[in-house]
Amino acid sequence: MHNIQDILETRDFIMNKTDDRPVIGLILGSGLGTLADEIKNPVKIPYSEIPHFAKSEAIGHANELVIGELNGKIVAAMKGRFHYYEGFTLDEVTFPVRVMKALGIENVIITNACGAVNTSFSPGDLMIITDHINLVGTNPLMGPNNDELGTRFPDLSQVYNKELRNIATTVASEQNIPLQHGVYAWWSGPAYETPAEIRMIRTLGADAVGMSTVPEAIVATHGNMKVLGISCLTNMACGILDQPLNHDEVIEVASKVKTKFVGLIKGVLEKI
Ligand code: HPA
Numbered sequence: 001m002h003n004i005q006d007i008l009e010t011r012d013f014i015m016n017k018t019d020d021r022p023v024i025g026l027i028l029g030s031g032l033g034t035l036a037d038e039i040k041n042p043v044k045i046p047y048s049e050i051p052h053f054a055k056s057e058a059i060g061h062a063n064e065l066v067i068g069e070l071n072g073k074i075v076a077a078m079k080g081r082f083h084y085y086e087g088f089t090l091d092e093v094t095f096p097v098r099v100m101k102a103l104g105i106e107n108v109i110i111t112n113a114c115g116a117v118n119t120s121f122s123p124g125d126l127m128i129i130t131d132h133i134n135l136v137g138t139n140p141l142m143g144p145n146n147d148e149l150g151t152r153f154p155d156l157s158q159v160y161n162k163e164l165r166n167i168a169t170t171v172a173s174e175q176n177i178p179l180q181h182g183v184y185a186w187w188s189g190p191a192y193e194t195p196a197e198i199r200m201i202r203t204l205g206a207d208a209v210g211m212s213t214v215p216e217a218i219v220a221t222h223g224n225m226k227v228l229g230i231s232c233l234t235n236m237a238c239g240i241l242d243q244p245l246n247h248d249e250v251i252e253v254a255s256k257v258k259t260k261f262v263g264l265i266k267g268v269l270e271k272i
Contacts, residue, residue, distance in 0.1 A: 022076035029112035031254025090140035114210030115237035129229030150222035171267030182207025186214035195239025
């Protein structure tokens with residue numbers, strides 16, 4: 001379990017790499033990492049070099065923290081994230097959010113690729129997350145609470161900040177980007193859901209299902225940060241169409257929405 005000393009050491013390491021002081025955090029989901037390529041004068045720090053970040057061969061090469069200017073705002077973007085299904089602890093998955101807070105970041109935009117549970121949605125749609133359902137049966141705040149980081153029993157009545165959601169909705173309509181709004185259910189993975197599980201998830205009130213975002217959003221809320229959650233619906237969830245799911249399709253669809261996605265995030269950055 002990380003402590004405050006670890007967070008501060010990591011913050012200092014990052015602050016020594018750049019004079020930029022990020023004000024907005026970005027966590028970029030599968031196939032959406034190209035947004036980081038738009039950052040001007042980027043300072044790129046591979047996760048493997050960052051003290052106290054989880055270490056893994058599995059997480060690959062493209063995983064780096066990119067700090068620089070995007071549409072007039074200094075951002076710290078995570079190109080690639082740590083997933084619970086990879087075997088990381090939730091403390092490891094959410095440590096970067098603690099570091100963002102220590103860097104002075106108050107707004108974090110969390111993105112993901114996910115499956116559409118709501119049958120009126122289509123692959124390639126973007127969805128503003130209005131709320132979530134935690135189906136994983138654990139919580140990143142489990143364990144002793146550090147009151148300096150946040151309260152023991154945080155309120156989750158507005159994890160996905162209304163003001164930020166309104167900004168995103170305005171930007172989307174200005175740019176003629178069709179936008180869905182809905183509830184995201186967190187599934188541990190790495191196996192996709194079964195058709196019966198998808199029927200259950202729909203009955204429970206979710207519009208989309210994916211394997212990330214919720215732990216980071218809970219920790220950001222614990223740290224009193226504002227969260228904007230944006231999902232890219234890459235496929236209809238299991239059993240809706242008579243076809244199997246595969247990861248290549250997820251990545252392909254996420255990359256196809258690149259222009260819409262980049263436009264939306266850049267527009268939001270301008271107005272935050
Ligand atoms: N289910 C869970 N996670 C996902 C999916 C899905 O259908 N698509 C992309 N990530």
